[in-house]
Amino acid sequence: MNKMSTILIKNADIITMNPEKEVFSGVDLLIENGIISKIGSNITNQADITLDAKGKVVMPGFVQTHVHLCQTLFRGLAENRQLLSWLREKIWPLEAAHDENSIYYSSLLGIGELISGGTTTVLDMGTVNHTDKIFEAMLTSGIRAIGGKAMMDSGNNLPENFCENVESSIQESLRLYEKWNGAENGRIGYAFAPRFILSCSDKLFSRLKELSDSLNIKIHTHACENSDEGKEVFRLKGMNEFEYFNKMGLLNKNFLAAHCVWADDNDIKLIKDNNVKVLHCPSSNFKLGSGTLNIVKLLNEGINVSIGADGAPCNNNLDMLQEIRTSALLQNVLNNSGSIDAYKFLEIATIDGAKTLGLDEEIGSIEAGKKADIIILDLKNDFHSWHSDEADIASRIVFSAKSSDVKTVIIDGKIVMKDRELLTVNKETVLNNCKAEIARLLVRVK
Ligand SMILES: [Zn+2]
DSSP, rough: OTTTOEEEEEEEEEEOTTTTEEEEEEEEEEETEEEEEEEEOOOOOOOOEEEOTTOOOEEEOOOEEEEEEEGGGGSSSSSSOOOIIIIIIIIIIHHHHOOHHHHHHHHHHHHHHHHTEEEEEEEEOOOOOOOOHHHHHHHHHHHHEEOEEEEEOTTOOOOOOGOHHHHHHHHHHHHHHHHHHHHHHEEEOOOOOOOOOOOHHHHHHHHHHHHHHHHTOOOOOOOOOOOOHHHHHHHHSSSSHHHHHTTTTSSSSSEHHHHHHHHHHHHHHHHHHHTEEEEOHHHHHTTTTTOOHHHHHHHHTTTOOEEEOOGGGGSSSSOOOHHHHHHHHHHHHSSTTSSSSSHHHHHTTTTHHHHHTOOOOOOOOTTTSSSSEEEEEOOOSTTTOOOTTTTTTTHHHIIIIIGGEEEEEEEETTTETTEEEEEHHHHHHHHHHHHHHHHHEEEEEE
């Protein structure tokens, strides 16, 4: 299918997620050259492709701001552990055993699931090696993505081929940045990915500070995920995690911190004062027994929060609708029921994710002039999604919708899933290759 096909979506109920929070009923939407060019009644332009969306809901694609595509192959292989043993004894040895083929199919497996559930943009933290293959999977699948190689140059229990030195880690990151940042007309981007304090030296963080400031590259890392991790950091650095990041001069709008479960009031002040972005991963926090994040507290401070599924072995899926439902249920327990209304969760899942990535001028809402990252949901024709016409549309999506309700997905103006058939990822090929690759990888890991 030609990328530059003109697409006309007819008779849709559109949740725009624009600043005015407009919701339209029974309108048309025109996509030209990958851009949303017109929204209105009875658009009569000729189009290469016309999609009838009568009775369906059209909204911006979901933006997940923390995933690990390289781990998808390891789903179910690291159960019943807390973070540090999960990483050191299971996940790092598995990641270290990747070769180019296994990481490529792991990435496609993850992307297939992401697109099937309506996720159109991800921020990925790769692993130490073979990052080009993750980018190749992003490229061929059509997903919008910011990737980056995980940087690890110090700490305990590092597999042999994870022990980088500062300069080799930086040089490889810069090579990848040069090669991939801005690729495919800006559909692919690059962020530095120092894994977390316990695997990165002061020197590495210092170099990243210089480079991030001079090149305006985002820094994607983990912070305050688990209490034992926090204690190890304190033993090592003599301070809490955000105090450390602050001392290293890293905290600013380009600093994207996954989890923040154990952030205390002082950390939250540092996050707020420096416009740091928080990447909330509720299912992963529950699965690894890490704890709970009260995002109401953060939102009340004006902190931008977005959501990610994290990796398949700590979730164990990459389903955004499950993730926003889990987050919404959690906030009702931690606060009063309805402390955050359902509509805000749709913002967190779309435009706020775009803000995290600095892409909110381009994606995250359905507005003329923005890139066409759009999903079409059918919320009427199944047992679980039946609703009275009186029901609030945002509540229906946050609390009742399933990924199977996402029927069609458009990314960058290109249809990548139509009526639940993936057009850019061959499901059978990917599943068969994943089966073969994990078998070979498990031999290598022993
Ligand atoms: Zn993570």
